[in-house]
Amino acid sequence: MQRVRQGVDRKHGMTGMMRRIASRRFASLYRMFRTRISSLLQKMSAQLADLFQRAVTDERLPGDLRGGAHRDLIKRGTVTFVMRAPFKPFVSLVGDFNHWDTRSHPMQTDGQGTWWITIPDPGRTRYGFYVVVDEDSHVWVGDPYAREVFWGQKTPWAVLPGPEAPFSWSDQAWRTPALRDLIIYELCVRDFAGAWHGGYPQYGSFERLTRQLPYIVGLGVNCIELMPINAFPGESSWGYNPVFYHAVANTYGGPNDFKRFVDACHRAGIAVVLDVAFNHAWGQHPYYQIYPPMYGPKGEWLTDWNPFFHHTPPSINMWGGVDWDHFNPETTRYFQDIVRFWLEEYHIDGFRFDWVGGVDYDSNNPMRPDFNPYHGIAAICWAARQAKPDSILIGEFWQLEGTSPEKTAARLVHETEMDAVWNGYFHHTLDDVLNCRWEWEKRDIFRTIGGYRDLGFSTATQVVNYSCSHDEVRPEHEIKFHSGRYIPQPPGMTLQDVALARAKLGLVAVFAAPGVPMIYAGQEYGDDSPRTIDFAPLQWSKLTRPKHRRHLEMTKRLIRARRQHAALRSDHIRFFDNHFSTEQVVRFCRWDDAGDYAVCALNFSPEPRTVELPVPRDGFWRDVVGNRRHVAQDGRIVMELGPYDAALFV
Template sequence: MFSRFTFSFQSNGAEYPVNPTTFDPSLSSRALPAPLYGGYHLDLIAPGSVTFVMYAPHKPFVSLVGDFNNWNSRANLMVTNGAGVWWTTLPHPGPSRYGFYVAVDEQSDVWVADPYATEVRWEQTGPWAWLPDIETLRRRQRFPWQDEGWRTPRLAELVIYELGVRDFTGRWQDNRPVYGTFSGVESKLDYLADLGVNAVELMPIQQFPGQSSWGYNPVFYFAPAQVYGTPEECKRLVDGCHRRGMAVILDVVCNHAWGEHPYYRIYPPLYGPQGEKWDDFNPFFHHTPDAVNMWGGVDWDHFTPETTRYFQAMLRHWLAKYHVDGFRFDWVGGVDYDSRAPMQPGFNPYHGIAALCWAARQAKPDVIHPATARRLVGRNRRPIR
């Protein structure tokens, strides 16, 4: 029989339990009180508590690591629901970087950030998710939106201005680049409104590696790029657009991610002793010789329910938390779809771009859905409406 343990950590002279429930070292299965697959969740278990969730099916061990436990991979062991969801709850530890220690198999492990991170701190030790202090989290829940009467323009009425945040208000200073920001774009909204624009399409703003990019190398899909500003500044930009009669469309890259993505590090390709590719179960990415595409990204497998669920959650996140009006899908040819005719046996539209558009439209019936129109399977696809 295993003995039972509780863990605690000290912060500012006070001692806090890591998990409000005791648990066996064998990490016997426990169900979450809500169907969650990632991120942190304030007040879910008790007022002032934070529940951390990580989806890592077929992995034998996951623990929570961060500044609050000195990155000790044995301090905050997570329990699993038996279906790939790992979780733990603790009193809010204060502002902190955090991530997860994951046993990939019996011989290897990785330290990764939260794939659902809503803020990221990218440092020499790698990217880490960021947990703000509890006052900031409460303030964000009460963000003073002023777009209550806003209505998204009809498709036929759209006059779209596409811009990259980095370049739109970027400049050179002291012989070095100073990159544009959300606040910088917000300061130019009157100029855009005077042009007669009623929609602003932002080139990808989701967290990418480094400080300078057009954003087509995404890693953290739920987080605005740190170099552009804070989540509050991103919300103020959207709010400012709406108050001037302009919709906001996000350019999103769903066909590939960069190799720093936590799921790719948890589920890496497997090769034999002669370099041959081994078949493996990967719930997120294609693992074929050409899975690293011409741009250097790794291709998502949109025929898996795990990938579909992840991207549907991402779209809902930006619609609900940031009030965006739509998404411009980059390179839809790389977002898997069933190319058979709808009347053919076995046709299933609930994959890839169809599943993403369905989820977005369920959340916002008037969502805008432009997309890259390129030749696919011998014919031209029209922009998605």
Template sequence: MKQIIYFFWLLILVLPNMGLCQIITIDPIGAGDNDPVTIIFDASQGNKELIGENKIYMHHGVVTDRPDGTDWKYVKGNWGADDGIGLMTRVDGQHNKWKISFTPNIRTYFNVPVSDNIYRISCVFRSADGNKKGTIPPGDYGWGTVTSNFDIYINLDAGDYIQFNQPFNDFGIYNPNEKLTIQATASSNVSEMKIWLDQGNGFETKAIINSGKNISYEYSITQTEELGIKITAKINGVDLQTEKSFDILLKKPNIDEPRPTGTLQGVTYMPDESSVRLCLLAPQKDYVYAVGDFSEWKVKEEFQMKKDGEFFWIDIHNLTPGKPYLYQFWINGELKIADPYAHQIADPWNDKWIEPEIFPNLPDYRKEENGIASVLQTGQIPYSWSASENEWKKPNVDHLVIYELHIRDFLKSHSYKDLTDTLSYLKRLGINAIELMPINEFEGNDSWGYNPSFYFAVDKYYGTKNDLKKFIDIAHQQGMAVILDIVLNHAFGQSPMVQMYFDKSANKPTGNNPWFYREYVGPYDWGYDFNHDSQYTKNFVDDVNRFWINEFHFDGFRFDFTKGFTSSEYLFEGYNPSRIALLKRMADKIWGNQPDVYVILEHWGWGNEEKELSDYGMKLWSGRGHDFVPPSTGKPEQGSFANMFADSHVAFFNSHDERRIAEHCLKEGKSEQAYNIKTPEIMYERVKMAAVFTYLQPGPKMIWQFDELGYDIDINFNGRTGRKPYVWGEGSLKYYDDPLRQYIYETYKVVLKLRETITPEKLLNAIKDHKDTGKTRKLSYSHADFKLLVFGNFGTSDESISPKFTKTGKWYNYITGDSIIVENVNQTINLKPGEWHIYSTTKYSDGFPDIVETFDNPVTISPYPFTPDQEITITFDAKKASKKGSAGLINANKVYIHSGIVDDIRKPNEFTNTIGNLLDDGVGQMVNKGNDVWEIKIKPRNYYSIPTTENVSHLGMYFRNEDNTRFGYGFRNSIIVTNVISTDPIVTITPSAFSATTPIKITYHADRGNRELFNAPVIYMHSGVSKSENQTPPISGWQNVIGVWGQDTGPGKMTKVQGTNQWEISFTSADYYNLKDDEFPYWITAVFRSADGNIKGTGPEGPMPNGYISENLDYYIKNNYVEMVDTSSATFVIYPNPAENRLFFKNISSENLILYIYDVKGIKISTRKILTSEGLDVSYLPTGMYILQINDGSNQLFTKFVKN
């Protein structure tokens, strides 16, 4: 018999015509400034980077200076912010077409004055986070232009117009007798055109032409003045006029004068509350003016700042005490920036979204054309710190239990005020330090905060600076330190220090920027990279750190990505002495200001580098998810708890940057019979065990918010950095109100209480005999003052352990309050799956009822595992069952099984095909085997009437007596659920072998596998490709990913097959994954999810008929492109390969062959009929790889050859 494994030749995508002109559509065509207009963007055209995005933004403005201009004005949008400004709407029925409308007309929408012409709409189409940009190659198109930086300009019909060419701006700073060129252009030839000037006495004609289109005039500047400029013209018999007011400032020489003693960068508040001093560090700049409310937002000579070397400074007088004033620094007559050292900023785009109850009386600032402004206010009432603040003593850094907290996702109100009210929750939990994710001003409002812009201003989205101070003050009163997560590795583009020295054409800092590198150092490109070797940066870093410690009483810092504190001199990876020196220098400055400040580094460096830094007194972040997640999910052969006691690192099993351990358990948890880690009740116990083995080890530790409630929402829900569901309050998940989740909180609380009672210092100094790996693990401490033993079973079946008690006698169980007498220190203890205990020779508690429960399965099934078609014996042991508030089933006269099919393991109470009538009718009656053990034999397919075309994955059951007054349930009174296996595939792909351009269909069988998507109303396939030729599943091979996790929109939506629980999606890999010419889809990587991303349909880890289910339960679907093998002629070869002139064949029985030659794109080149003995002439073929199909009359063979 001949076995055929199909070889499918390598086909590489031929990109379709890019349809460059069709990427933009404007409706109506020929729209002008007074028309409403709709812009349609086709993401499937051009570079296709935005294909499949769930949200697309149009960052947009207008061009008012000239028809071919590129100067953006009246801009709408905040780059990288998912804040709704510029958010486009998907065109009905079109996944990749998006639209936005400007109504009632373009001029009104952009709020452009009637004196300005509008020639173009300027725009960039971006993803919500700004990391992707949809565009096309630079050039001119029918609708407009794309420039070299890929900005898009859509032309409008400006009609007949007069265009001001010069001056461009509304003001200018000039030297005496300098010339001001006034120049204008008409849209077509004029019969008359004049320039008029008003120097204060009315308009006078200064220049006139009677033909042509261009007019100019040179005006000699002798004084500071407000000059009126008017251009009139008659074009095609129509009189047109445009005018503007131009402020001329006669520049005076800089006054060189030293700054007075005590002058600060930014604002120095004077004893006289009607005055302030402003100071700006601006190396290499010529002159600076202070402009703002105090100058009526005009450049005035009295506000030219004095110069002191590289500093500019000025005293501002006649201010009203207590009144906020907005201001900027205008540099060299062309750059407008906010004060880098401002304590409050005014954002014309984002402040309007901040609720008044969060930040009352925000300034009404709308000058978008000027950008962000600074705020100063004299006469402020300083925050009055509590008297206890003088006595505050920080917890020992080596013993910290830190609670990492993101205000936006912790509280729906996202306010410091409400956060202060929740401090008792954290205090009861037992933490002694709170780490706030970044709270200095970042771009936009809705963010994690790692996109910083201003380093001395509290982000207003969370409240006022005094609200923050009060939070810290009250936290200290309750014994909790407050740590600031701060980003000094990089800054984003709204930073004034970036803007002051910025190359707009290249979109990167200039080479002479005092603070930032022009090119990012290292592989990670986040914002703009601080040059930490620069003395300017060192001084700035020191100012920032000093400010938050002295002004706000923060107790320490968690510095984001300090591995990036490096220079181009040294390799980014590996030991870097320059980086170490920079961090030591920074720490010395911090400790010189306040010796006990915590310095915690997110470093991710090499061991010897981290050791040197920790030996110096700094702490390093240490994510141990790779050690704690596997055993918690039931894979105890992986992960080690070794070195968790180290005081050099802040250890945690997840932070804001990792998936939750609870979510891992629910998605990837293992099972054995009724013990299934994916069920919430068992997951709760697993995360408790992980916490015990973490927090009963010395050294600083960290909890990511709501781990203490078993928070299990995917990190990618609503986007990685997007807003996550709340645990409390209206519309929340109600986790806080769930008694079983409260037991997790209580477990954390009592474990942290025990840690505090014994003290981490004694735990550290005790003799340790830990078991850090394996199914059973233990912590063993022996100290003169205490003996402590923690042991647990991370497996999914019964195990035993000899914990090696360190002495005989009485040992107390901390959780139950019970005690045991140890006579043999080597005694063996049997442990149920997930069972753990804390024993001590000192009685630390009377027990904590109910907070921990050990799984004891009252049901065994034989054989196990089983299919629906096997006869099984279900054995129920009433002694192990929960009683569900009844007397239980011990000594029952009769026992019935009430059972059915469970389609969704997360809803075990919802049976289908239920068998049992809750009567004493014999249906489901079990046989008494004695000793309160009962049995029943069933064949599931027959018993539950399962059609032969269907599969089930779980059976659910509970037990009752004949009159329904006594019950037997599973763990924590839950329905008992057991797995049913199926040999049918969960996912099929047709055809199984395909090229990049072959139409393929992927079918997901929701009634198979874990069945968590059974009867789901909507299913999405979140997918990508692996472009590597690898015969084993490339676990990290997600590329060209299509789909937006957690969103009920976008690509990947599957179609349900009518009358089944099958879902399909069809596409060609080339189009769907946007493959390039030289790319081939060797694997399809996929996850099948619910609309909100909270449910994942999968199956058991391991091989499947057409691929593999990985450890994290993602699908890897193999493209069966492998070579064909004919077992009757296994020695078939072609030679020579590579070939130059002719190919020959061995071990082919037929003398007559038909050969088909294809190129690597799958295009047939030729067909040849040959005699085997003569071989095949390939001399005419160009150099390259080819596919050869061989037909010998009865078989077809495929192979590849190379032509030299």
């Protein structure tokens, strides 16, 4: 056996004795190498510790600032730059004013994670921060609180505006409408105010959107919900890939352009609500660059040390973003600052919070059935309410897999400062009915239209009803190009007629049901463009066609009726029958405590139906949908509804 072993060693050019000597030498060299590496690491750590200790000061900033550039904070003619970077040993200010020199403006720290420096006012300039991440890496980042952004080839930099006079607001008399009175109009600035010119895209801007306000005013809506406008990479996006939350997207214009838009809206009697994506950010966010994923020896994520993120690489998030950890106090404070900033600086009226289930995900207690009042969405809503007591706070909630089923949309409203939620149940059921999906006749349309209490809500204002939003295919498109093959086509009606008629049924349900009504831009005239996140200007040319003009005028009448008749804004509803599965007709009435009354009938059948509608008085009643008058006799209106037709009498 010994000979065999030596033979094997000789085959590889090494005797057994040589192998043993080499093994001992390797062990000795390894111990020496390990000692030197350990000494080097200790030396590096000592150097970083020395850097940190030299930066620590007993001074404190006035106020509890966490970021941004602040003029005249310490002394007139100066700017104080602030950066929040817990656990980091060194931060310096860089910019055009110092030729991006990482050593010329080292920042001081309170030792608790806040870094700052005050310098003579450099005027308008690009700036950022140089941050030592650890012994092996450093990064150059923009300001997480930047109000303007310059997108460089490698790094997006913050922009310090030049000294300028404060914006002159004219909305001092403006009051945000009560939730019960809201009629919401959702739009994407890029698409609503954009157009194709010579085959090239001209993306919408705040300036062009302001010029289009007369059209929106003419509709009668009193609240515009803007899809996200926070600064994102690139020129074209829906905005659900945010990077800089304090800045408006460059493609839409500058801060004053947005202020002029909000000011014009308020003068016109329209509230402005911002859709915000707080669940995740894109990987270019400065905090993610400073706190990148860190892995243990077995490849596991080290999550405890990161003060901002759940610590997953961008590929993990289903949308391509990185998830914020809203149960870390650092993240909580950051987003509280964000909502306060937009309410105070831009005079907006509130927020629509995208995917609240993700925002409120607690990785340490995912099965928690309630909403933690000190973290997550509750803390964000609290900060918004403190900044503006009458702010409009609307959430999109659907349960996240692996969380408690007891954590519901209704509890979100009851346990936090959230006013209302998007009524997904209303939309999904109505969408199945409009598109005649499998066994649509068996859907509980009555609970859909009037069952907000069955869903756990206490008042109708706690739900926002819609038949279409940016998240869904427009019913006109779905019916015209997909589901129309399954929908009976009555004699004399084209497929386009059917699509418009059934879309009309959805709109009438939205405005006649208890809850806050919302429409998606283009619904008012029957836009049938496909759903895409790419640039898709509205089909304004359809307004030249009689059918779409009639659809638009009908929508205006529905909006006007909603604003003029308190019965349609009340919590009260009563259905007159329960034969939807056979007759495909829904009849119900609405009333308020002061005596206002409205009655509605929806015919989802391809056949005409004779309907009887009880009313509290005889005489003339006006049908908002058909713009016609009917006479009530013996306490009832009797009329024939055509295929896919509706009536709303007030």
